[in-house]
Amino acid sequence: MGLPIIFSIDDDPQVLRAISRDLKSHYRDKYRVLSTSSVSEAMESLLELQNKGEEVAIFISDQRMPEMQGVDFLEKAMVLFPFAKRVLLTAYSDTDAAIKAINDVQLDYYLMKPWDPPEEKLYPAIDELLHDWQANYRPDFKGIKVIGYQFSPKAHEIKDFLAGNLVPYSWMDVESNEAGKQIAATNMLCPVDFPVVIFEDGTLLKTPSLIDIAERIGLNAKTKQQIYDVVIIGAGPAGLAASVYGASEGLSTLLIERKAPGGQAGTSSRIENYLGFPMGLSGADLTRRAITQATRFGTEFLSPQFVKEIKLKDKYKTIVLGDDSEINAKAVVITTGVDYRKLETKGIEEFTGKGIYYGAASTEASSCGNKDAYVLGGGNSAGQAAMYLSKFARNVYILVRKNDLTSSMSSYLIDQIKGTDNISILGCTEIVEAQGKDHLEALKLVDLNTSEERTVPADALFIFIGAKPYTDWVGLEIIKNNKGFIETGRDMKGYNNFRQVWKAERDPYLLETSSPGIFAAGDVRAGAMNRVTSAVGEGSMSISFVHQYLSEV
DSSP states (O other): OOOOEEEEEOSOHHHHHHHHHHHHHHHTTTOEEEEESOHHHHHHHHHHHHHHTOOEEEEEEESOOSSSOHHHHHHHHHHHOTTSEEEEEEOGGGHHHHHHHHHHSOOOEEEESOOOSHHHHTHHHHHHHHHHHHHHOOOOOOSEEEEEOTTOHHHHHHHHHHHHTTOOEEEEETTTOHHHHHHHHHTTOOGGGOSEEEOTTOOEEESOOHHHHHHHTTOBSSOSOSEEEEEEEOOSHHHHHHHHHHHHTTOOEEEEOSSOTTHHHHTOSOBOSSTTOTTOBOHHHHHHHHHHHHHHTTOEEEOSOOEEEEEEETTEEEEEETTSOEEEEEEEEEOOOEEOOOOOSBTTTTTBTTTEEESOHHHHGGGGTTSEEEEEOOSHHHHHHHHHHTTTOSEEEEEOSSSSSTTTSOHHHHHHHHTOTTEEEEOSEEEEEEEESSSEEEEEEEETTTOOEEEEEOSEEEEOOOOEESOTTOOTTOOBOTTSOBOOGGGGGGSTTHHHHOOOSSOOOTTBOSSTTEEEOGGGBTTOOOOHHHHHHHHHHHHHHHHHHHTTO
């Protein structure tokens, strides 16, 4: 974060040099001193400083300038930095204008030229003003700013992407956030420009794609080499574990992720049953640690990028990416995990991203302040989301088809929910319809025991139901069960077409698919336990089978 700024403007080069010299000699340790002789240049600089999130502590402006009077300049500058102190640099004949400015622009001080000696006529006055400014100064957020409309699916996508990639950002609703309104006005932004992303260096992107953002935050969307020992597709817990073990054991390792690392586990506000963390840890913390560990060992991380298909070419697997570029690999581990199943109820699709979200509790929780939030689902992800939302929302309601949570949620979570006053469980309840105008405003619910319907106000709905494997892209006659999960190992022998597709003389390894050298681990695999620890174990184990396969080819 840069030092607060003392900003001076004077069209007389000699006076400007003198004021800059005196200010720098006395304040350079705690403040940056910027100066210019042009009003238009000053306004451009101030706009850039605002976009960067810099702070101006004090303006010192000459009164008589050809482009604009000093009082008028201060009036414009205060739109950008309303809390900065205002000093007018005047000649004796400008005293009346200075006194008038005290009322017009709440001038804090007028400084007579010349100010020699500065120890008597400059520094004491500036010191006092800076002391007052520091007493009320609260440092602005210095990271990425996302500005847009709260109920915008595109804005939600960007926030979810940044949060998933562990990039701090500040969200500003252009309709309710004063700083957001100010930035929008000074940059002359129109509704079609939103969402807008402003980076630390002041660069402003209108309605950017995730690829645009990824390039700015240092993610790689292109590979560095064409052939890898092992390519891991999906950066959930299984994929992260596989990348750590693959790279640490000397394999050239590429990890590809279409959205953000961590998978569903990465969005969990608290995982309390993970071995070795008695106080629990967040999914984001687990992801951050794993990414750091994997990259330290040499894993190359490609994101955001998705795989369209895998083709066989001699002894290599050719991976075709979303941009039609190709990567060759000796072995592949599929760890694409699962997505939350879509809810087909009336109104859900219409308001998705506009008050209705799949997962994303950690991204949108802060927008639920003093509001009613609903969580649909009875698994651990739903319980963790409800606990996190309870810190923000007025009330949190968990909707489940069964009587209670005992058959689907860990007991430690059930106990925590019972002990949280603003969480209620609505058992034997289903959503009939989502209602609202331009965003979610209400839910129509039905009691499954009595068939009685009622409509309740709802500000947000977070959906955590079912698990649909992300395997639609998987071809090569790789065997999947009737729900789309990938079959591995001996379990494939029960399929009639196994002998037609399996082309190796040996039996498949435990985590190997029906295509030799292509493995599956974690939640995407048929029969997986759907637990973070299990996924990490399978991801780690898959690398031992990769070694065995590579020793054959």
